[in-house]
Amino acid sequence: MTENPPLPEPITTTAPAARTHGLTKIYGEGDTRVTALDSVDIELGAGKFTAIMGPSGSGKSTLMHCTAGLDKATSGEVFIGDVDLSKLNDKGLTKLRRESVGFVFQSFNLVPTLNARENITLPMDIAGRKVDTEWFDTVVDTIGLRDRLTHKPAELSGGQQQRVACARALASRPAIVFADEPTGNLDSRSSAEVLGFLRRSVDEFGQTIVMVTHDPSAAAYADRVVFLADGHVVDELLDPTADSVLDRMKRFELQTAAAAQQTNSEPPSAQAGA
């Protein structure tokens, strides 16, 4: 594997790093059929930090999995750069993930037998690629864990583990990084460290990041917030602040509550007797 990964495009470019067209994902059949995503069209801008929000079960993770090539769409198209994911088999998808995608999960991001440094370089090691030491140093200095590089994950705090995970996601210079609730398990201070790091990697290195979150203040670190509900993109917000996001969310909750009231119009007392 001698070929180099595509470098992130400069910030000025307007071509999206990834986009979906009519992306639909249906789980199960018959009675258990769930439409997790219903014809979603979304563009994820290159060099941008996009947050995806929405109530539980709205399809955020599904959207991320399908866009990242971890899962196959039922119908519709997904592009990363100009690669059509539906045309790739498992091998192709693995190669794509290896070369163009970085991941940060909510938990269990690190291989417990490897130390921090080895975890960060793992994607390159697996791909048999040389580690770009300069870039590695930059990333390590940015996460501020140079003195912890030889520690095993078990010897790191949750926040430190997540920062190592972010470093790993960035270390191979992927075209796009997906993070599913990366701060979901962290306290506010650790969250701020991790989010601050993600933000800086966008600002300073032009990294493209897509992050799923439930936390308005986490979403405030993003350039843009996309709201999902019932498998649809229902709204979006540019240059969000914690307050504006919270505002939007409140509005949705009222709407959904109203919708629920309409569909479920029987009086509560009738149910109590059942």
Next chain:
Amino acid sequence: MLKATLRGLLAHRLRLGLTGFAILLAVAFVSGTYIFTDSLHQALNNLTNSQQPDVVVSAKTQFGTQFNDELAPPTLNSSVVTTVSKVPGVADAVGWIQIRNVTMLGPDGKPLGSNQGPGSSGQGQSWISNPALAVNTLDSGQAPSNSSQVAIDTTAAKNGDFKIGQQVSIVLPSGQTVRPTITALVNRGLSGGGGGGASSLAVWDPATAAQLLLKPNEFTQIRVQAQPGVSQQTLADAIKKVVPPGTQVQTGQEITDNTAANLSSRLDFLNTFLLVFALISLFVAAFLIYNTFSMLVAQRTRELALLRAIGATRRQVTRTVLIEALVVALIATTVGILAGMGVALGLRGLFNLFGAPLPGNGLVVIPRTFLFSYLIGVVVTLVSAWIPARRAATVPPVAALRDDVSIPTRSLRIRTLFGALLIGGAIGLAYNGLRSTGDATNAATLIGISALCALIGVLALAPILARGILMVLALPFAWTSVGRLARENGRRNPRRTAATAGALMIGLTLMSLLSVVAASTTKSTDAVVNDVIGADFIVTGQNFRPMPHAVFDAVKNTPGTSVTTYSRATPALVPGGGDEGQLVTGVDPTQINQVINLDFIQGSLSDLTDGSVVLDTKTAEANGIGVGTRVLLLSQKGVVELKVVGLYAPAGFFTGYVTNLAQIEQMGALPLDLAVYIKAAPGADVSAVRTTLDNELKPFPTAQIQDQTQFKQQIHDQISRLLVFILALLVLAVIIAVLGIVNTLALSVFERTREIGLLRAIGTTRKQVRRMVFVEALLMAVFGAAVGMILGVTYGILLQRSLIPEGITELGINVGQLVLFLVLAAVGGIIAAVWPAWRASRMDVLKAISTD
């Protein structure tokens, strides 16, 4: 609570299934051993019960040495038959002949069943027409009635493809070959005392049998039928009064009882021998059970913690695990007993394959077999699951609430200390064993105990060893990240790796130990042959049985030879020779020292005259005999007093009392030779001499001529046959060990679901995941095999050292064989990884990363 247990069973059925399979195999071996020996017992009992006459009169034999039947055949003459038949109460008394060393030749002119190992030979008998006294029954044809007719046994007819009406060549003990016509096929019965051990059976009419096999009017036995109403005991008592002294009178019942007792003790020995191997398998299976339950408990930490959090007591948690173990044990044992029948058939096949065909076809399963199998299966499983079950109870309830908890692993300190102590003890024992020179049995026992201590010690130290050794073994893989991951997977839970590899370690220790002992024995006999045998050719009877003197006469004047001499033997009770006596060898002292170079400490062979004897230093020392001592020997012809004129160092199979030919003849030696030694004349063309000798020996199909290389080869073959037989019995233990690797890998792949998912998510290909699992398996297998081998070879060497006084003077290490074992272990490891690796690589990435 029970419901939770049963759910757990279902959820883990695959993993428990593998554990169950290990129990099943081990139990199958145990029950198979019992079924095998029970079936054999019954088959033999049926044979003995069915054919005893009321009273049997036989000449008493004093000696129990090898080849006793040929060298000192006890006979009765017809006057005794007449006397016995006149005893009131006798309905019929028939003189019967049964003689060994009667060799039937196959269509190829070679002895039938010549591959059946030492000791097996054909038999000759006389026909008894009275069915109440008969030994054999006719399968087809007419009983032989004159000297040109013979009946042979159906098995021999099948092996030699003989039909009634054809002629068959039979070599008699005298060396003469006869060619009678087959008139009948008979059932073999219990010919040969020990079961169907005889390779063929020829039955002549009584007059011909006496003529050919003994002398006219001589018999080996009188079989007596009682008149109705006369009890066996009464009749036997009456007969005892009239027969000459030295004659043995036994009732049929006595013979049946004796035979049964004899059979039982022999089968008990066989049973114990096989059970040792079954227990090794069981021990290995226990490792596997322990390991599986440890892993299951570790993986279910959160579930167990939840149970504790909602109010389950520690005892209940322990019980959950133990009930699981019990259910698995019961199911596995039940199937294991059924599989035991297959094992019993397999064992019978194994014996057949190695030249000891056994009678009987049916399988006997008695309640004892069930009882033992259930007891062993259940007890071993519960004991093995006990520690993991106890550990399960220590899971703190809060573990349910935290994310990444594991049961606190106890430090390895105590275990290491224990292991180190055992190793220390083992070294001490071995040191003492090696110092106690002289008493080889004692030394070997000490070494044996030391080996056991060392094995357990190494098993205890295995987790610590695993960390370091895997590091080294993984060097060839360490340059890839996949290789490093595999290595770390092996090292991360050293207890587990140790237990998995430990199972293989046990098997490999035993295998390599045996390999070293066998190679050393081979090499030592080679050395003896090289040092001691100066003859270019050695002629012996089939399977080293005594051969007629005519063989010597045929080769004695071969041109191109300088020395041709023979040795003879006769049984005698000698000092240091035990109750059954020993063979005393007779040689020509002027000739023999040119073909046999014994190392004389005192005196020499040439000092041998009539009335003198030489013996080995070991027997001499043990019995306080020195040069000049007069020893008393009880021979067939009575007591003789011989003067010791020389002492020689024992050399392998050359031990015991040696005298000259005239003396041994006086002691009753028959004109049968044990070996003829031939030395080519200096400058003679050895291969031309060989050709001449081969031609001269043509009339003696039972005589085999060997040069030194062939002679060694024959001994090698015998040793390696035994080695392969024992290795075959160890194979099951190794299979169980490999199964252990499958189980451990499958469990650890499952345990690492999220980790593997993560690896896949960041771009690891399926192939790389597979390779990771393969390398892990390979490392584990090679670790176990290598450590086992080091241990086995070390103790092989120590054992050889301690057996020097027993004649294992040389150390032999068959490197090729050891490498083969290692390669096989590695291949076993890789095979074990196929399924877990496949599972790991097929893992759904999405499911893996969202697994809780």
